[in-house]
Amino acid sequence: MKGPTPDSFRANAEHALQDATLQHALGRAQSGFVAKRAHAIAMVDDFEQLKQRxxxxxxxxxxxxxxxxxxFEASVxxxxxxxxxxxxxxxxxxxxxxxxNGVGAHRIIKGKSMIxxxxxxxxxxxxxxxxxxxxDLGEYIIQLAQEPPSHIIAPAIHKTRQQVAELFKQFHELGDRGLTQISDLVNEARQVLRSAFLTADVGITGANLLIAENGSICIVTNEGNGDLSASLPAVHIVVASIEKVVATMDDASDILEVxxxxxxxxxxxxxxxFFNGPKRxxxxxxxxxxxxxxLDNGRSDLLGGPFESILSCIKCGACLNHCPVYTNVGGHAYGWVYPGPMGSVLxxxxxxxxxxTPLPNASTFCGRCEAVCPMGIPLPQMLRTLREQQHDMALDNLPWRAGLGFYSWLSLHPRLFNRFARWIRMGLKITPRWLWPRHRQAVQPQGTTTFLAQWQHRKTKT
Amino acid sequence: MSNSDRARSQILNTLKRQAKPMAVDQPALQVELQWGQQESFQNQLKSNGADCERVADSVAALAAVDALIKRNGWHPLPVIAPGLLQKVQLANRWDSIHTEVTEAGTVAVSEAYCGIADTGSLVCLSSPDNPTSLNFLAEHHVVFLPGHRIVAGKRDVWKLMQAEGIHTPRAINLISGPSRTADIEQTIQLGAHGPRSLTVFLLDQLNP
Incomplete structure (x- = not known):
C-alpha cells in the first residue's frame, strides 16, 4: 500500500483539490449518489419509521x-x-x-470486504x-492500480474510464482493442474474471450482517460477485468484524430496508x-x-463508551456522499481505508x-452526515469529542493551542474582548482585499456598529 | 490454547465487561404473514430492470422462453433446474437439455420459492433441485414463480418458510434484478458478473 497517511491530511487534501481528473470524477459521483438516495427515500411511505426499526x-x-x-458461533x-x-x-x-494452506489452495477469488x-x-x-x-469491479480496478479504495461502496470512484482502459490494456493480454465505452470495460472484466471464478480454490468474502439465530451470513452486492465467490470454490472464508452480528432474520431484514x-x-x-454453512x-x-x-481490532473496547454508536455503522456511504469535505477531496486524502465522516471517527x-490528528478536524460540522445516517449516528458530536480529546492530549499544533489559549483568556475578560473586537473590525475594514489569501473570502463588516455594541444598547433600553 | 481460542475469550470477556445493561425495547409484536399484491411485485421488478410477465401455466411459459431465445439469438438450448424439469411438461420443445451454463448466451431457467411485493424481489432457495449456480452463471436468467406465492415484505418470507417447515438452506438468494455495476464513472451497466437479463414468469397454475 503506497501513498498518503491520515497524518498528512492537509497536504493530501491540497493535492486532491489541484487534481483536475479527480475533481471531475468526484463531481459526477456526488450528484449521482445524492439524487438516487433522495429519490429512493421519497418513494417510501415513512423512511423515518424504517430508520427507527x-x-x-x-x-x-x-x-x-x-x-x-x-x-452465532454455536449456530455456525x-x-x-x-x-x-x-x-x-x-x-x-x-x-x-x-x-x-490447510486445504492446499493457491488461487483465491475475493469479494469486496472492508475488513x-x-x-x-x-x-x-x-x-x-x-x-x-x-x-468486485471497483476493487479489481484498484487492485490493478495498487491503490486503496477511495469510497466504501464505490472503491474506484476516483478513476475515469480512460484510466481504467489504460489499466486493462496494461494487465490483460488481449491485443489491440478499443475499450472506449464503459460497456467494453465491464465486458472485458466479466470475461477475465469469469475464468478466475471457475479456477479458484478458495473464495473470500466479507459480510454485511451475521445472523445469530441460524448462523447465516448476509452479503449484499449488485454484481453477483459475492455469490459466485461464495458458491463456486470448494472453500468459502468469510471475514467480518464482531459488531456485524444481529439476533434474528427479522432484525437483519429491518437493517436491509435502509x-x-x-x-x-x-x-x-x-x-x-444469506449463506449458511457448507453445501448440504x-x-x-x-x-x-x-x-x-x-475480527475485533479494538471494537470491543468501544462498547459502553462515548463512541459505542459508531459500531452501528452499516457502511452505506451516505455520510461520505453528503459531506462537503469528502466530496471535494475524495477518499484517498483520509489516508486509510475508511474516508469521510464515518472514517474521521472510526x-x-x-x-x-x-x-x-487531522481527521477529526476535517469537518465543517454542517451536520448533513448525521441527518442522512440511517443508523442515527451522532457523527458531528463524536468528532467534537475527539477534538476535545486531542486537545487534552496536547496533540493539536502549537500555534493553534496558543490561539485557543489566547481566545479563552480574552473571552474571560469582557472589556479587553470588546476593545479587541473593535480593533479587528477596524482592521478588516481598512485591509486591502489583495492582501487576503486566494482561497479565503474576506468578510467585510456590515453596518455601522458591532453586535456587542447593539447588545449593550438594547440592554440599557429595557 | 490456540490463538483463536485466546482471542475468543479475550474478545468475549472485554464485551461482557464493557456492556452496559440497558432496557432493550422488545421487537415489534409478531403479526400474521402478510401476502403481497401481484401488481406491485410486477411494477417493482420492472423498475429494477427485469421483465415480468403473467402466463397461464408452465407450458405457456416454456413457449415464451423459446420465443425469447429465438428473438434474441441466445443459446438454443436452455439449462433447466432439475426440480423444475421434474414438474413441467417439456412437450418435446427441446430435443435435449443443455447442462453447461458457462457458454456465452446460455439461458438458465429456475424456480423461485416466493416473491416479495414490497421490493420486487425473488426468493431462491438452494437445493439439489435448484442449484445456486444457475442464478448467477448463466448469461440470461429466467425464473418461474407461481403467481399466488407473493408475500408483502422480507419478514414474511421467514414466516412462510417457518410455516412450511423449511430448514435454512445453504443459500437464500433474494434477487431483485439483473446483475449490474456502476463502478466505472457511476454509470449503470447490466451484466457485471451475473446474468445480463432477468425475466420472470408469474404462473397462474403450474400445469394445464
Missing part, C-alpha cells in the same frame, strides 16, 4: 453482543461451519492464510505466495444473499468448507489519535 435492531444487538456472538458450528476469532488484523490474516481492506489481507496473502484476484436505499438509492440491491450432502454445488473469521478510534 433498523436502529432498534442494532441497539438490541449491541446490548447483547457477547451472547449473540456465542449464539451446528450447520457444519467453523468460527475463528482474531483480536488483531495480523491474527486475522494469519488465520485466513492457515486455512488456505479485508482494514487488515491489509490482500498484501498479506500475496506475500504468503497466494494468487488473489478481487472480483441499507440499499441509503447506499445506492435502490430499494434492494440486485443480490441480497445432496447439493450439486456449493463449498465443502465454510469458515468465518471474526480511523482515530482504531489507529489512535496520535497518528490521525
Amino acid at each position: 433498523a436502529q432498534a435492531a442494532k441497539s438490541r444487538a449491541l446490548a447483547n453482543l457477547a451472547p449473540l456472538l456465542e449464539q 458450528v451446528a450447520s457444519g461451519g467453523q468460527v475463528h476469532w482474531a483480536s488483531t488484523t495480523g491474527e486475522l490474516n494469519q488465520q485466513v492464510i492457515d486455512i488456505c 479485508g481492506e482494514e487488515a491489509g489481507l490482500n498484501a498479506a496473502m500475496e506475500h504468503a505466495g497466494f494468487e488473489l484476484v478481487e472480483s 441499507l440499499a436505499r441509503s447506499a445506492t438509492g435502490q430499494h434492494m440491491s440486485a443480490y441480497t444473499s 450432502e445432496a447439493d450439486a454445488g456449493g463449498p465443502k468448507q465454510f469458515h468465518i473469521v471474526l 480511523t482515530p478510534l482504531l489507529q489512535g489519535l496520535k497518528a490521525t
Whole structure:
C-alpha cells in the first residue's frame, strides 16, 4: 500500500483539490449518489419509521453482543461451519492464510470486504505466495492500480474510464482493442474474471450482517460477485468484524430496508444473499468448507463508551456522499481505508489519535452526515469529542493551542474582548482585499456598529 | 490454547465487561404473514430492470422462453433446474437439455420459492433441485414463480418458510434484478458478473 497517511491530511487534501481528473470524477459521483438516495427515500411511505426499526435492531444487538456472538458461533458450528476469532488484523490474516494452506489452495477469488481492506489481507496473502484476484469491479480496478479504495461502496470512484482502459490494456493480454465505452470495460472484466471464478480454490468474502439465530451470513452486492465467490470454490472464508452480528432474520431484514436505499438509492440491491454453512450432502454445488473469521481490532473496547454508536455503522456511504469535505477531496486524502465522516471517527478510534490528528478536524460540522445516517449516528458530536480529546492530549499544533489559549483568556475578560473586537473590525475594514489569501473570502463588516455594541444598547433600553 | 481460542475469550470477556445493561425495547409484536399484491411485485421488478410477465401455466411459459431465445439469438438450448424439469411438461420443445451454463448466451431457467411485493424481489432457495449456480452463471436468467406465492415484505418470507417447515438452506438468494455495476464513472451497466437479463414468469397454475 503506497501513498498518503491520515497524518498528512492537509497536504493530501491540497493535492486532491489541484487534481483536475479527480475533481471531475468526484463531481459526477456526488450528484449521482445524492439524487438516487433522495429519490429512493421519497418513494417510501415513512423512511423515518424504517430508520427507527433498523436502529432498534442494532441497539438490541449491541446490548447483547457477547451472547449473540456465542449464539452465532454455536449456530455456525451446528450447520457444519467453523468460527475463528482474531483480536488483531495480523491474527486475522494469519488465520485466513492457515486455512488456505490447510486445504492446499493457491488461487483465491475475493469479494469486496472492508475488513479485508482494514487488515491489509490482500498484501498479506500475496506475500504468503497466494494468487488473489478481487472480483468486485471497483476493487479489481484498484487492485490493478495498487491503490486503496477511495469510497466504501464505490472503491474506484476516483478513476475515469480512460484510466481504467489504460489499466486493462496494461494487465490483460488481449491485443489491440478499443475499450472506449464503459460497456467494453465491464465486458472485458466479466470475461477475465469469469475464468478466475471457475479456477479458484478458495473464495473470500466479507459480510454485511451475521445472523445469530441460524448462523447465516448476509452479503449484499449488485454484481453477483459475492455469490459466485461464495458458491463456486470448494472453500468459502468469510471475514467480518464482531459488531456485524444481529439476533434474528427479522432484525437483519429491518437493517436491509435502509441499507440499499441509503447506499445506492435502490430499494434492494440486485443480490441480497444469506449463506449458511457448507453445501448440504445432496447439493450439486456449493463449498465443502465454510469458515468465518471474526475480527475485533479494538471494537470491543468501544462498547459502553462515548463512541459505542459508531459500531452501528452499516457502511452505506451516505455520510461520505453528503459531506462537503469528502466530496471535494475524495477518499484517498483520509489516508486509510475508511474516508469521510464515518472514517474521521472510526480511523482515530482504531489507529489512535496520535497518528490521525487531522481527521477529526476535517469537518465543517454542517451536520448533513448525521441527518442522512440511517443508523442515527451522532457523527458531528463524536468528532467534537475527539477534538476535545486531542486537545487534552496536547496533540493539536502549537500555534493553534496558543490561539485557543489566547481566545479563552480574552473571552474571560469582557472589556479587553470588546476593545479587541473593535480593533479587528477596524482592521478588516481598512485591509486591502489583495492582501487576503486566494482561497479565503474576506468578510467585510456590515453596518455601522458591532453586535456587542447593539447588545449593550438594547440592554440599557429595557 | 490456540490463538483463536485466546482471542475468543479475550474478545468475549472485554464485551461482557464493557456492556452496559440497558432496557432493550422488545421487537415489534409478531403479526400474521402478510401476502403481497401481484401488481406491485410486477411494477417493482420492472423498475429494477427485469421483465415480468403473467402466463397461464408452465407450458405457456416454456413457449415464451423459446420465443425469447429465438428473438434474441441466445443459446438454443436452455439449462433447466432439475426440480423444475421434474414438474413441467417439456412437450418435446427441446430435443435435449443443455447442462453447461458457462457458454456465452446460455439461458438458465429456475424456480423461485416466493416473491416479495414490497421490493420486487425473488426468493431462491438452494437445493439439489435448484442449484445456486444457475442464478448467477448463466448469461440470461429466467425464473418461474407461481403467481399466488407473493408475500408483502422480507419478514414474511421467514414466516412462510417457518410455516412450511423449511430448514435454512445453504443459500437464500433474494434477487431483485439483473446483475449490474456502476463502478466505472457511476454509470449503470447490466451484466457485471451475473446474468445480463432477468425475466420472470408469474404462473397462474403450474400445469394445464
